[in-house]
Amino acid sequence: MSDRPTVLVADDDADICELVAFRLRRMSCEAVVVNDxxxxxxxxxxxxxxxxxxxxxxxxxxxxxxxxxxxAQDRTADLPVLLLTARSSxxxxxxxxxxGANDYVRKPFSPxxxxxxxxxxxxxxx
Amino acid sequence: xxxLKRLExxxxxxxxxxxxxxxRLASAGGEPRTAIAGATSHADLEGEFLELLSHEVRTxxxxxxGYLDLMLAGDAGELTGEQQHCVAVARRGASRVLQxxxxxxxxxxxxxxxxxxxPQMVDLVPIxxxxxxxADTSTVDVSVDTDLPSAVEVPADPDALRHLMISLVGRxxxxxxxGGEVEVRLTRTGGQALTEIEHSGRPLPHxxxxxxxxxxxxxxRAVADAVEGGGLELASAKAVVEAFGGRLWGAxxxxxxTRLSVEIPTADSEEWSVPANRAGAxxx
Numbered sequence: 001m002s003d004r005p006t007v008l009v010a011d012d013d014a015d016i017c018e019l020v021a022f023r024l025r026r027m028s029c030e031a032v033v034v035n036d037x038x039x040x041x042x043x044x045x046x047x048x049x050x051x052x053x054x055x056x057x058x059x060x061x062x063x064x065x066x067x068x069x070x071x072a073q074d075r076t077a078d079l080p081v082l083l084l085t086a087r088s089s090x091x092x093x094x095x096x097x098x099x100g101a102n103d104y105v106r107k108p109f110s111p112x113x114x115x116x117x118x119x120x121x122x123x124x125x126x
Numbered sequence: 127x128x129x130l131k132r133l134e135x136x137x138x139x140x141x142x143x144x145x146x147x148x149x150r151l152a153s154a155g156g157e158p159r160t161a162i163a164g165a166t167s168h169a170d171l172e173g174e175f176l177e178l179l180s181h182e183v184r185t186x187x188x189x190x191x192g193y194l195d196l197m198l199a200g201d202a203g204e205l206t207g208e209q210q211h212c213v214a215v216a217r218r219g220a221s222r223v224l225q226x227x228x229x230x231x232x233x234x235x236x237x238x239x240x241x242x243x244x245p246q247m248v249d250l251v252p253i254x255x256x257x258x259x260x261a262d263t264s265t266v267d268v269s270v271d272t273d274l275p276s277a278v279e280v281p282a283d284p285d286a287l288r289h290l291m292i293s294l295v296g297r298x299x300x301x302x303x304x305g306g307e308v309e310v311r312l313t314r315t316g317g318q319a320l321t322e323i324e325h326s327g328r329p330l331p332h333x334x335x336x337x338x339x340x341x342x343x344x345x346x347r348a349v350a351d352a353v354e355g356g357g358l359e360l361a362s363a364k365a366v367v368e369a370f371g372g373r374l375w376g377a378x379x380x381x382x383x384t385r386l387s388v389e390i391p392t393a394d395s396e397e398w399s400v401p402a403n404r405a406g407a408x409x410x
Contacts, residue, residue, distance in 0.1 A: 015189040019196075026201060057181070086184040087177070108188040108224060111195050 005122040006030040006047060010040035010066070011055035011084065016107075020053060023111050027118060037061030041069055044076050050122045056085045056092055064099040071100040080121040084109075176227075176234040183227045190220045225293065229362035236365035243283035243369055247393050250278045250287070250319050251312060257291035258310050261299045268302045268325075270295070273311045278319045279393040282370045290366050291321070294386055297359055298325040301384065318372075319392050324385040363388075 007029045011017045014035070021031035032047060034040050038060035044052050052070070054063035061069070063083050070076040081100065085092040086107040096104045103117050194217040196202050198210070205213065235241040251274050258272045280287075298308045306326030313320050360374070367374040372390035 013185055013189070016185070016192070019189060019192040022196065022201075086181045086188070107184045108191040108220075111192065111199060111201070 004028050004030050005050040006032060007118065007122070008040065008044055008047065008049040008052040009033045010035070010037065010052065010058060010063070012036060012058050013055070016055070016084075020114065023114055024118065027115060029118070029122070035059075037063070037066045040066050044070055044079060045073065048075065048079070051080045051082060051118065053082045053084065053118075056083055056087070056096070063101075064095055067096075067099040067101050082117055082121060176231050180227050180231045183223065187220060187224055191217065191224070194220060226358065228289070229293075229358045232362040232365055233358065236369070241365055241369050243286055245281040245283060245370070247279050248282050248284045248287055250280050250282075250321070250390070251275060253284070253288050253291050254295075254310060254312050254321060256288070257295040258308075260292065261295045261308070268299050268304070269307045270299065271307060271309050273309070275312060275314060278312060278314045280319050280370070280390045281393055282390065286366055287370075290363055290388075293359060294323050294363055294388065298323050298384075298386070302326050314392060317392055317394065318389045321388040321390075322385055323388075360386075 005028075007024050009017055009020045009024070009031055010033075011020070012035050017033045017035070021033055024031040029050075032043060032049065034043050035058075037054075037058040040052065040054055040058070041061060043049075044066075052066075054066055056063040058066075063085075067081050067083065070079055070081065080102045083092075083096045083099075083101045083104045084107055085096065085104055093104055102121055105114060105117055193202075194213055197205060197213045198217060232241065255272060255274060258270045261270050295308065295310060302308050302325035308323065308325045311322045311324075313322075360376075364374045367388055367390065370390050372388065374386065374388050376384060376386045
């Protein structure tokens with residue numbers, strides 16, 4: 001079992017998944033990638049990662065719904081959640097916190113911004 | 127290198143397509159033929175459409191900007207000086223697309239009466255200092271000087287205020303004469319925080335057959351008109367400043383340069399109030 005933090009990345013855009021996973025690996029994290037909300041919920045429950053990075057707009061369940069469901073089950077109630085939003089308004093941010101997310105990042109984000117948020121939530125190096 | 131050229135061309139095409147779209151939407155009139163979720167007027171429809179467009183553009187931009195940043199950071203291998211320059215140019219182009227779509231949404235929201243912010247007390251000084259600090263002078267011979275007090279608190283949205291100042295200082299740097307300078311001053315007078323952003327002028331173009339006075343008059347009119355809708359960037363800035371209960375105006379001439387002034391009521395100002403048609407009117 002690796003002692004590196006495991007981070008679940010859920011986004012239906014493969015390029016963004018690859019970008020985030022690339023950055024996580026540079027931070028010495030294990031990245032597990034899925035492409036929809038239902039799969040994100042299943043993997044988060046099964047793996048109990050150290051962090052879940054969820055896109056807001058995903059098929060099956062959106063990032064808000066996945067966050068709410070994670071908070072509702074004992075096994076994942078304390079899992080740190082970072083939401084990615086491409087919306088320009090503040091309403092997504094308010095809904096993110098209302099759903100139980102720990103933090104959010106607006107798209108497009110810089111590698112430094114993502115690194116800082118991940119580090120704050122899992123204490124990963126780099 | 128051909129891939130970089132293709133990326134630059136793609137970014138430029140996106141900028142031009144968005145400009146054309148904006149012009150079409152601005153010139154469209156009458157009743158909308160289709161309805162987007164609750165839109166009841168042309169302004170509502172335009173605002174809804176631009177919100178949707180913003181989301182759709184931000185997603186591919188996340189990949190574009192993200193991978194360019196990785197290259198600039200050397201995470202994808204060491205770049206030569208020329209490659210570094212090319213990637214930096216492409217990155218700036220991507221930033222312009224993002225700026226453009228952000229400005230489009232702000233202006234559309236303002237026109238539809240949706241633009242509102244939840245104000246909190248914000249110290250304007252570090253925000254202005256940061257805008258001056260991060261202004262991109264990497265490819266232009268322009269210096270940025272500041273004259274700032276210790277603290278000036280205003281009731282505003284910190285993210286929108288930061289975006290506003292970065293936009294205005296960045297614009298001044300882009301428009302300054304090569305070898306010139308941008309001065310950023312912040313003063314507090316009579317319940318108002320006044321930020322002045324001044325840049326040295328560009329030399330007049332040498333145009334055979336055109337009288338110097340005609341050129342000067344035309345350039346002076348362009349400066350005077352700039353704040354009143356001459357540019358999307360300034361129209362967006364003006365809408366944000368007015369949502370804070372402040373005002374934005376410009377003055378200058380092509381020899382001495384241009385000065386943009388942003389006045390925002392301070393936290394203890396009796397004049398400050400959220401405009402009635404905007405308070406709590408956030409669409410979402």
